[in-house]
Amino acid sequence: MTDSVYNFGAGPAMLPPPVMAKIQEEWLDFQGMGVSLIEISHRSKEFVAILEEVQTLFRELTGLPQNYRILFVHGGARMQFSAVPLNFAGRVASRKCLYVESGNFAKLAAKEAQIFCPTEIIASSADSNYSYIPRLTPDSIDQDAAYLHITSNNTIYGTRWNQFPETGSVPLIADMTSELLSRKIDYSKFGVVYAGLQKNLGPSGMAMVIVREDLLGYAAEQTPTLLNYTQGDKDNSLTNTTNTFAIYVIKLVLEWLKEQGGIAAIEPQNEAKAALLYQTIDNSDFYQGIAQEADRSIMNVSFKLPNEELAARFLQQAEAIGLYALKGHRNTGGVRASIYNPMPLAGVEKLTNFMAEFEQKNG
Numbered sequence: 001m002t003d004s005v006y007n008f009g010a011g012p013a014m015l016p017p018p019v020m021a022k023i024q025e026e027w028l029d030f031q032g033m034g035v036s037l038i039e040i041s042h043r044s045k046e047f048v049a050i051l052e053e054v055q056t057l058f059r060e061l062t063g064l065p066q067n068y069r070i071l072f073v074h075g076g077a078r079m080q081f082s083a084v085p086l087n088f089a090g091r092v093a094s095r096k097c098l099y100v101e102s103g104n105f106a107k108l109a110a111k112e113a114q115i116f117c118p119t120e121i122i123a124s125s126a127d128s129n130y131s132y133i134p135r136l137t138p139d140s141i142d143q144d145a146a147y148l149h150i151t152s153n154n155t156i157y158g159t160r161w162n163q164f165p166e167t168g169s170v171p172l173i174a175d176m177t178s179e180l181l182s183r184k185i186d187y188s189k190f191g192v193v194y195a196g197l198q199k200n201l202g203p204s205g206m207a208m209v210i211v212r213e214d215l216l217g218y219a220a221e222q223t224p225t226l227l228n229y230t231q232g233d234k235d236n237s238l239t240n241t242t243n244t245f246a247i248y249v250i251k252l253v254l255e256w257l258k259e260q261g262g263i264a265a266i267e268p269q270n271e272a273k274a275a276l277l278y279q280t281i282d283n284s285d286f287y288q289g290i291a292q293e294a295d296r297s298i299m300n301v302s303f304k305l306p307n308e309e310l311a312a313r314f315l316q317q318a319e320a321i322g323l324y325a326l327k328g329h330r331n332t333g334g335v336r337a338s339i340y341n342p343m344p345l346a347g348v349e350k351l352t353n354f355m356a357e358f359e360q361k362n363g
């Protein structure tokens with residue numbers, strides 16, 4: 001990636017350029033140790049300091065309440081699709097787990113849970129290829145269930161929950177992979193939040209899990225040790241060798257975010273970027289947004305062109321001028337612009353200018 005290329009990839013996604021530069025600067029000699037960060041023990045005092053710093057910074061940036069634990073776990077977001085039912089279904093005798101199917105990852109999460117517990121999909125927007133977030137009524141949430149799982153931002157379709165459901169005494173669990181740290185969240189409304197790192201936090205292959213303390217201790221007996229959140233919490237995420245590099249990158253990303261002014265500063269920037277794109281879509285008969293307006297994501301903006309041939313030409317011409325990785329997911333076709341925290345407004349402006357030009361020539 002050079003400065004003239006804007007990376008709109010959904011994930012692994014762009015990281016802030018200053019973070020990349022810092023990694024390069026420290027690569028061969030970490031803080032004067034004469035070795036690289038990736039060459040030192042995950043139990044060394046230098047790495048443990050990084051791990052603790054990440055937790056402190058995350059708490060500071062999010063205002064996470066004290067009764068929540070922070071874990072770093074293997075296997076990305078989808079490994080948590082298994083870990084969640086294994087760790088929490090045992091909270092109740094029925095072991096019943098509730099899911100909302102608002103997109104492809106939501107569907108996969110529910111499917112995985114079926115391996116481990118009685119699973120019920122209580123609402124779905126599959127009827128319209130996930131163009132909206134299903135609305136829940138309080139009485140649709142069985143108060144005897146172990147938890148309700150939602151996907152807070154649907155990466156493929158570009159929808160998000162703008163208002164989270166009231167679940168009564170049933171813990172709300174959210175996959176926030178494609179939007180963690182992009183907007184202010186009241187974590188006290190959630191029992192568990194998890195996110196794969198590769199969209200707003202760092203490299204792929206790991207996830208961050210935030211768990212309310214009282215939900216720990218219910219893991220099923222057959223839970224693999226490395227998927228057991230209670231064990232991970234006891235071991236401060238160092239049950240085995242963690243991905244030290246990934247956690248180091250998170251630290252740099254969090255420091256970068258703090259320098260930007262934190263979530264209070266980045267959220268309006270994210271909104272402004274998304275607004276510019278949606279405006280361009282709404283002011284045109286050529287581009288058509290996929291998400292219904294009330295449920296639009298500010299992280300992933302998915303839209304169609306009049307046909308897939310035009311979309312292919314759009315993508316090819318966009319890439320030629322440094323607008324990289326705009327191809328929509330195979331489930332939607334068209335175009336998807338992932339505009340995570342590090343995407344500058346200039347990148348979105350370049351994209352919207354190109355959209356206007358392309359429409360003029362081809363519309």
Ligand SMILES: *Cc1c(COP(=O)(O)O)cnc(C)c1O
Nearest residue numbers: 076077078105155175177178196
């Ligand atoms: C990308 C994504 C995933 C998959 O993440 P992996 O780390 O590849 O398992 C899961 N859920 C959501 C919402 C995503 O955006």
